[in-house]
Amino acid sequence: MNQVRMSGAxxxxxxxxxxxxxxxxxxxxxxxxxxGTVLGLLGPNGAGKTTTVRMLTTLSVxxxxxxxxxxxxxxxxxxxxxxxxxxxxQAATVxxxxxxxxxxxxxxxxxxxxxxxxxxxxxxxxxxxxLTAAADRMAKTYSGGMRxxxxxxxxxxAAPPVxxxxxxxxxxxxxxxxxxxxxxxxxxxxxxxxxxxxQYLEEADHLADDIVVIDKGRVIAAGTPTHLxxxxxxxxxxxxxxxxxxxxxxVELIRSCSPxxxxxxxxxxxxxxxxxxADMTRIGNLVESSGIPVDDLGLKRPSLDDVFLHLTGHxxxxxxxxxxxxxxxxxxxSA
Amino acid sequence: MTTLQTTRxxxxxxxxxxxxxTVVWRNLIHIRRMPEMxxxxxxxxxxxxxxxxxVFGGSIEVPGTNYxxxxxxxxxxxxxxxxxxxxxxxxxxxxxxxxxxxxxSLPISRASVLTGRSISSLIHSSIGVAVMGATGLLIGxxxxxxxxxxxLAFLLLLLFxxxxxxxxxxVGSLMRTVEAxxxxxxxxxxPLTFVANTxxxxxxxxxxxxxxxxxxxxxxxxxxxxxxxxxxxPAPADAAWPLQHPVLVAVTWSIVLTAVFAPxxxxxxxxxxxx
Numbered sequence: 001m002n003q004v005r006m007s008g009a010x011x012x013x014x015x016x017x018x019x020x021x022x023x024x025x026x027x028x029x030x031x032x033x034x035x036g037t038v039l040g041l042l043g044p045n046g047a048g049k050t051t052t053v054r055m056l057t058t059l060s061v062x063x064x065x066x067x068x069x070x071x072x073x074x075x076x077x078x079x080x081x082x083x084x085x086x087x088x089x090q091a092a093t094v095x096x097x098x099x100x101x102x103x104x105x106x107x108x109x110x111x112x113x114x115x116x117x118x119x120x121x122x123x124x125x126x127x128x129x130x131l132t133a134a135a136d137r138m139a140k141t142y143s144g145g146m147r148x149x150x151x152x153x154x155x156x157x158a159a160p161p162v163x164x165x166x167x168x169x170x171x172x173x174x175x176x177x178x179x180x181x182x183x184x185x186x187x188x189x190x191x192x193x194x195x196x197x198x199q200y201l202e203e204a205d206h207l208a209d210d211i212v213v214i215d216k217g218r219v220i221a222a223g224t225p226t227h228l229x230x231x232x233x234x235x236x237x238x239x240x241x242x243x244x245x246x247x248x249x250x251v252e253l254i255r256s257c258s259p260x261x262x263x264x265x266x267x268x269x270x271x272x273x274x275x276x277x278a279d280m281t282r283i284g285n286l287v288e289s290s291g292i293p294v295d296d297l298g299l300k301r302p303s304l305d306d307v308f309l310h311l312t313g314h315x316x317x318x319x320x321x322x323x324x325x326x327x328x329x330x331x332x333x334s335a
Numbered sequence: 336m337t338t339l340q341t342t343r344x345x346x347x348x349x350x351x352x353x354x355x356x357t358v359v360w361r362n363l364i365h366i367r368r369m370p371e372m373x374x375x376x377x378x379x380x381x382x383x384x385x386x387x388x389x390v391f392g393g394s395i396e397v398p399g400t401n402y403x404x405x406x407x408x409x410x411x412x413x414x415x416x417x418x419x420x421x422x423x424x425x426x427x428x429x430x431x432x433x434x435x436x437x438x439x440s441l442p443i444s445r446a447s448v449l450t451g452r453s454i455s456s457l458i459h460s461s462i463g464v465a466v467m468g469a470t471g472l473l474i475g476x477x478x479x480x481x482x483x484x485x486x487l488a489f490l491l492l493l494l495f496x497x498x499x500x501x502x503x504x505x506v507g508s509l510m511r512t513v514e515a516x517x518x519x520x521x522x523x524x525x526p527l528t529f530v531a532n533t534x535x536x537x538x539x540x541x542x543x544x545x546x547x548x549x550x551x552x553x554x555x556x557x558x559x560x561x562x563x564x565x566x567x568x569p570a571p572a573d574a575a576w577p578l579q580h581p582v583l584v585a586v587t588w589s590i591v592l593t594a595v596f597a598p599x600x601x602x603x604x605x606x607x608x609x610x
Binding site: 020057058059060061079082083085086087089090093094095096097098102106107109110111112113114117121138154158159160161 | 348354438439440443
């Protein structure tokens with residue numbers, strides 16, 4: 001869809017602060033999300049992501065600072081903000097006792113849409129999210145992935161130009177997650193601005209144009225995924241030999257063009273710092289011409305996980321997905 | 336794949352009454368989908384009527400009528416008072432589930448979440464009163480003072496129930512878990528409905544207890560219903576002043592309590608909404 005991208009900001013956070021008693025959950029967060037782009041708000045549990053989203057969506061009043069959504073101030077014009085955005089909360093906030101279609105009708109009516117519009121749009125949303133067959137079943141019978149999709153469909157009933165998604169894929173199996181990503185990409189193609197929070201570095205990397213990393217309520221880094229990865233250091237070439245016996249010879253060869261390297265005997269692997277493809281090709285040629293048998297050769301760019309480690313000194317998430325579903329947060333008092 | 340409409344639809348944010356109607360619609364679907372939610376006002380009510388009528392009925396002497404006639408107004412009042420506990424638990428449950436967050440993110444008056452709940456709760460309680468009325472009719476309770484007074488007593492029950500519902504909404508907005516609400520409300524509701532003339536006449540209570548019971552708003556309402564339905568005699572001459580003017584007192588209490596609890600509930604809900 002051809003849409004003129006206006007240069008305006010769809011979402012702005014301006015020095016947002018939120019304190020709960022002595023606990024400062026958000027400590028001066030600022031960022032800008034240009035129209036039609038995706039911002040990934042990345043951080044571990046308790047970093048202040050949810051609280052930031054709650055303030056921007058008018059669910060929570062900032063202790064200080066403010067924000068704008070679609071040009072409307074979140075404190076001065078909360079109703080205008082609510083008319084311009086959709087929200088998909090952390091726990092899928094669909095009404096379990098209502099059917100999928102009734103959920104859409106409930107939110108459609110409360111959004112101030114006409115009955116006719118709600119009826120038509122509900123049908124197309126149900127179809128788009130593959131829920132038509134389940135439309136007249138109570139939402140409590142839905143699977144986790146279906147609930148998320150319904151939640152998203154409900155958030156879209158009033159076609160909001162800005163959509164907030166708080167950990168949209170937490171607790172989803174990998175397949176449902178990939179499906180949801182596809183849907184989100186579709187929304188962006190249609191011109192919707194997204195702000196999504198995530199603990200998954202991979203997710204931010206896949207979806208976001210820009211990433212803001214927050215930890216302990218503060219922004220610790222911001223930029224494009226590539227930019228952030230560059231910050232975490234150079235790329236490296238990873239070479240896996242066929243025989244451990246060749247390691248010594250290979251190290252000598254590689255050292256001539258890349259003096260910083262690391263050897264892992266057990267896995268027959270040499271990791272050498274490199275600037276990019278050119279270095280990889282050079283090392284590859286060098287080793288091949290010497291006749292040393294090679295199992296694998298690759299360029300490894302630092303992952304966002306490395307970025308996080310580099311920025312905070314601790315890992316952002318456990319690599320085990322199962323631990324991500326253990327969300328200690330409850331509604332009201334949030335991360 | 337259908338594409339989303341990029342032009343936005345016409346949005347006319349609903350007025351408070353329209354949003355309220357929608358919230359009521361949603362809450363009534365809940366009652367329909369989970370009929371066990373009605374157990375408290377249906378099966379339990381019938382059980383209470385029968386237990387009291389037949390277990391205690393034989394041994395409690397009431398002036399001017401039989402115990403079943405005496406009991407029915409009292410037990411209906413108790414149901415209306417307990418509606419505050421039901422509404423409080425329902426609201427806390429919604430708050431815990433995050434659905435209230437969703438509603439708050441919409442361009443509606445946040446009060447509509449509460450006004451909607453107050454009305455659906457009133458409907459919920461009315462079902463209970465109707466069930467008890469039918470049970471009463473089966474076991475011999477009658478409305479003896481004609482249609483107008485009969486209807487008036489029902490309206491009085493609803494009016495007082497409305498005040499109690501706002502008490503429940505206030506408590507529900509303050510508390511964090513359904514269990515806490517349940518514990519608190521039942522601790523308050525049992526003395527409130529038993530230290531009164533609901534199940535036994537006040538005349539034979541120790542004088543200090545009788546004083547409390549007769550000034551209890553629940554007693555005025557019960558006495559008002561009894562008089563309007565013709566279930567027993569007017570209060571004895573030595574009864575406290577509220578029982579001498581029960582209808583007036585019951586109406587006044589209902590209005591005063593609503594005027595106190597509704598703003599408290601709204602402000603507690605708003606305050607909770609800030610975080």
